[in-house]
Amino acid sequence: MTRNHFDAIVVGAGPSGNAAAYMLAQRGLNVLQIERGEYAGSKNVQGAILYADALEKIIPDFRDEAPLERHIVEQRVWMMDDAGHTGMHHRSDDYNEDKPNRYTILRAQFDKWFSRCVKEAGATVIYETTVTSLMRDASGWVVGVHTDRNGEGITADVVILAEGVNGLVGRASGLREELKPENVALAVKEMHFLPQEVIDARFNLKGDEGVVIEAMGTITEGMVGTAFLYTNRESISVGIGCMVSDFTDVGQATPHGLLDRFKAHPSIRPLLEGSEIKEYAAHLIPEGGYKAIPELVGNGWLVVGDAGHFVNAVHREGSNLAMTTGRLAAETVADIILSGGSCSRHNLAAYVDAVKESFVMKDMKKYKDIHGFLKKGRHVVDLYPRLMNRAAQTWFRVDGVDKRSKESTIMREAWRARGIGGLMGDAFKLMRAWR
């Protein structure tokens, strides 16, 4: 073994990189993980939903130690107009189970914990070090990385790019194209601190129970996007995200301006009242879907997580896809190296097959048309929420108008706004995109 040679180098210590490095170290490989942040999670947006299943497959008893905030017992989906919202709430005591399925987490803490697990599993982890480029041999095969620290490059049999959505290394090295504005969303997010008791009371929670609100409607000013609010133990995460291309093409609004408006909305403001705001973070989310997935493997390298565009925008899933692709990549690499094989494009293709077999690619495929639909049918994010709220008001107001007339008013308004053809078409296209 030469001085700085490792079996594998993992670039990035987000969920995908941590999953990959952890699994590789578990299998006894000599792994180096390189993270540019001061610590894992230091560069990550703060609040998030953790989907237990993906992590369970990596660290089965993670619940004993991971810094989890609340498990989710209630989901609210809101269609908002300027004055209020209409929506669906789903809550069940069944979610107060032994092994809950979804949790709120603070990424900074969670990633740090995960990174600790990686180290304990035996990987070498270095921080505050940015990988600047891939090292290649004469044939173009990737044989290691260069970093921004003085000193020699580091070599490895394989480099796993888990560098997140920006993927600068991959792009600089020509493995991937530039990001297209229509393939990424820009999300902004804030943490609002409130005492635990206040959060419990406002959201009708006890113990570690938590709530998620997903909202769409006029709050995004006609752009394709959604807003969200999660309860953490002593804070609330609120954020809003829209397609980057929409910020330039459609709206006048800035991301921060949208968030301010969302927070001031009559349905949201009372939930945040009196809180102390800390940290404002903006982050890109790859939302190009299936069609934006780049080349995933090559000679001596492969790509996992956000860098591979693995995000399910419809269900707001990302970290679970990241962990799953990280895990599958590690399994592939470990199998190859432990059997004495080479990490050629051909051998690494087993990873692509594994991803295709998993829920990851199946879900990516399922929603492959949803963005095209939303972009063409902007009324979905604007008009329908308005109509729904109008309809609800018409329906619930007791004002001497008979119910049948109310029904026809509601229908008439919908027709007038979109036309029967439009309505039918939307329904049809939405169904197709969803299927």
Add this chain to the structure above:
Amino acid sequence: MNSSAPRPAAAAGSRAGMKKELPEHFRSYKHVWVFIEFEQGEIHPVSLELLGEGRKLADQLQVELAGVLLGGCGAALTGAAGICHSYGADVVYVVAHPVLADYRNEPYTRVMTDLVRKFEPEIMLLGATVLGRDLAGSVATTLQTGLTADCTELAIDDERSLAATRPTFGGSLLCTIHTLNFRPQMATVRPRVMPLPVPDTSRTGRIVEYQAELEESDIVTKVIDFLADRNSESAQLAFADVAVAGGLGLRSAENVSLVRDLAQVLGGDWGGSRPLVQKGWIPSDRQIGQTGKTIRPRLYIAAGISGAIQHRVGVEGSDLIVAINTDPNAPIFEFAHLGVVGDATVLLPALTEAFRSRLAVNRLAG
């Protein structure tokens, strides 16, 4: 998660619960002492402030207030002792010895600990200056007693115990600290927090001269030179009465001169925020803030500085903070005392001129 500082605020309750009894051998400790900083023939103002504060404590305890003066020349010390009397000291301990001419930790610590052991004060106060902090730490360690740092408030509680209050975490919290079962109770006190008392020149008092047994050859540290600030070009930010600083709002390296000009008219020093250092507009010894200089001028003027927390903690101790910023929502207006919403590149020259003529007019008038 566990705390990183060994003593988090939350632990205060459990500590306060521990009732500590003053052991018998400390019961004889009486009187309030103030260490008088005497350098280059001058008493540091903080020592006089402390005499004023010490007077109140002594009166409340019904004990004497003493000043402690160390130095090289007996005559100069006697003169200084008279000043201490006029500022409220009942008695002044004077220790004259050539070895004590310049402040050095070793001989000063030795003399101070000897004095305490011999005369047994119950309270000893020092200025939280460079000298005071250097000396207090070694004296307290030698005496194995408690020392509260950088206090802004002193009081005597119902049980005759010194309650020393100090700001922590950049002033966002205050804590009150006692030394219950050791003597003396020591504290360093921040300059310019306690009011300077009005001297009463008719007041007299005793002088107790103490013969220190010191040999220059025993002292390993030698002062081979003293470079007075007034003869120096380099930044004296930490000690200036007036400090002017610029931030990215200056918009160009050339405009740093606007800051310098104002500082010069005010006889103060100048500096800037960290980005200016990073851009190479100003040298690094002029950076103000958490990773630069901590300053406590009487007047601080910040031009084109947003007021990030790392900057804030370095300037918060200033007596008066004036901010000039184009953005009325800039965080600096949350802790500045006076603010101007406007363009620093226009206001700084105007301010320089206005100060120049104002000070000149006054000089003529005065």
Add this chain to the structure above:
Amino acid sequence: MRIFVCIKQVPDSAQIRVHPVTNTIMRQGVPTIINPYDLFGLEEALRLRDRFGGEVTVMTMGPPMASDSLRKALTYGADRAVLLTDRFFAGSDTLATSYALANLIQKASDNWGKPDIVFCGKQTIDGDTAQVGPGIARRLGLTQLTYVSSIDAIDPSHGTITVRRRADHGVQVLQSRLPAMITMMEGSNEIRRGRIEDALRAASAEVVQWNAAAAGITDLGHCGLRGSPTVVKKVFAPPSREEKATLVGEGAANPTAVANDLITQIFARQPVLEGDLMHAAARH
């Protein structure tokens, strides 16, 4: 040269918040950093080592988590790291802290040889007392050199050192002897970025971990809460300041008018200052 550097892990001041209801410090999720002032000592130590050879050992007393800071110090290029950790040290004031650290240094000297210099930071950003350095110096009989802005000359073989030390009205040039306790002034240097080899070594290096007994501390009466003469009786929030800055010069006709308004306000609040500035101006 053999050099020890004491570092303390502190909460990042920028991220400390005070709980609005209970007035306690909220540390949840607050990242920790190496006390920034300690890095000036560390860098000075590394430069001396690079010049004279030898080794730099970083040490701290703190909770197990503090090993993160030690490891970070290794990435800057320190050679060895020691953590003193034991529940008996909880609640230490500066006297108890300097007791523990002095013992730690003693024990480290027994293992690896006596240091020529021990570096401390000028002060910390949390406890902020500047008392621990002098405390250690006193206990170990080291020459005490605080607020040092530069080391002008050093001769390890003869054990002599010349430094510039910040005093209140100027700079003292001091000649003294090793072994010394030095606390460096801020801004006297800038911490280096370790090489990739340092980062790799730091990642897999062992942080030596001792409890009280391992450090040879048998008298627990001098440790932690029990060994601390100071008692924190009360922690409270300061009375909130009258809101924001008073805005001056609004509606004034021109910059000169604004400037004059401002000066009037300044001297109204600092009446003594005007006279003093006048005197100073007159002297020029």
